[in-house]
Amino acid sequence: MPRIFSGIQPSGELHIGNYLGAVKNWVALQRKYESFFCIVDYHAITLPYEPADLRQRTRDMAISLIAAGIDPSACTLFVQSMVPEHTELAWIFNTVTPLGELERQTQFKEKSGRQESIAAGLLNYPVLQAADILLYKADLVPVGEDQVQHLELSREIARRWNARFAPEGSPYFPEPKPLLAPTRRIMGLDGQAKMSKSLGNTIGLLEDPKDVWEKLRPAVTDPKRVRRTDPGTPEICNIYHLHQAFSPAATVEHVAVQCRTAGWGCIDCKKVLFESMEAELRPIRERAAEVRAHENELDEILAAGAARARSIAAETLREVKHMMGLT
Numbered sequence: 001m002p003r004i005f006s007g008i009q010p011s012g013e014l015h016i017g018n019y020l021g022a023v024k025n026w027v028a029l030q031r032k033y034e035s036f037f038c039i040v041d042y043h044a045i046t047l048p049y050e051p052a053d054l055r056q057r058t059r060d061m062a063i064s065l066i067a068a069g070i071d072p073s074a075c076t077l078f079v080q081s082m083v084p085e086h087t088e089l090a091w092i093f094n095t096v097t098p099l100g101e102l103e104r105q106t107q108f109k110e111k112s113g114r115q116e117s118i119a120a121g122l123l124n125y126p127v128l129q130a131a132d133i134l135l136y137k138a139d140l141v142p143v144g145e146d147q148v149q150h151l152e153l154s155r156e157i158a159r160r161w162n163a164r165f166a167p168e169g170s171p172y173f174p175e176p177k178p179l180l181a182p183t184r185r186i187m188g189l190d191g192q193a194k195m196s197k198s199l200g201n202t203i204g205l206l207e208d209p210k211d212v213w214e215k216l217r218p219a220v221t222d223p224k225r226v227r228r229t230d231p232g233t234p235e236i237c238n239i240y241h242l243h244q245a246f247s248p249a250a251t252v253e254h255v256a257v258q259c260r261t262a263g264w265g266c267i268d269c270k271k272v273l274f275e276s277m278e279a280e281l282r283p284i285r286e287r288a289a290e291v292r293a294h295e296n297e298l299d300e301i302l303a304a305g306a307a308r309a310r311s312i313a314a315e316t317l318r319e320v321k322h323m324m325g326l327t
């Protein structure tokens, strides 16, 4: 079975943008591939953060992932800092990564532009990401468009390391390819920007239904539909896109007709969306409550995931160090 690896930052509870854009795809893939899913806390510390929050956010992310359908008995789910080989290989890769490539990364430019003082770790972020993937010699990496440039760099690092240290004609590290998620990127409730926790335009995956409705009710729809009697254009409406993600095909079709003919107002449409979301999210919330009620089991799951990951990672690192003349 080909191997996949993907990582997610420990931002706490998942929001429906992460869920639709990434995690739902992981759930669909976890039995088709030998799968590794990693909560990347070492990546999270490259920007300012609160130590007391990080541990909780890491746990909450694990709970959200399991609630969303990641099955720790079908894949390897683990926390990055519990497998020290990640940082060890990252150091090694730093020695074959051209500085210019790191400075060219769009995400680095965006994130560093917002910082007063820029940590070297932010620049080296994609090197750690390459180490994540290559430790497991993953063939495919399920990610969104925004990670494509980081993956190109992972391939470049694999090529450079192979050229320098692997025997001629038998590359040690495979060049990992992105496996792009089928879902389009989900916009925030403001309809302005991608759904993102830092912008406060999200719906939490585990959010109370009352709060979900309070957020949906005022959410931006088709900006051209001003009066109730104006016919709308579903294709430019964020709520319609959410219907496409959550509602059955027949409902999606019906919604489009009601919108174009002004049969429904936007609130009618949102009520139907709310029902569709509830159908998918209620069981997820129930599962999360169950995981939370058995916190010790969560520790065991994460310890077992780290042990399994580590057995592979340690073997890779042993071979790598041998080929590099390290002791």
Ligand code: TRP
Binding pocket: 005, 006, 007, 008, 009, 040, 043, 128, 129, 132, 133, 141, 142, 143, 147, 150
């Ligand atoms: N940089 C990724 C993101 O922000 C997270 C990540 C870290 C990752 N390591 C990874 C994704 C390895 C895929 C593979 O989304």
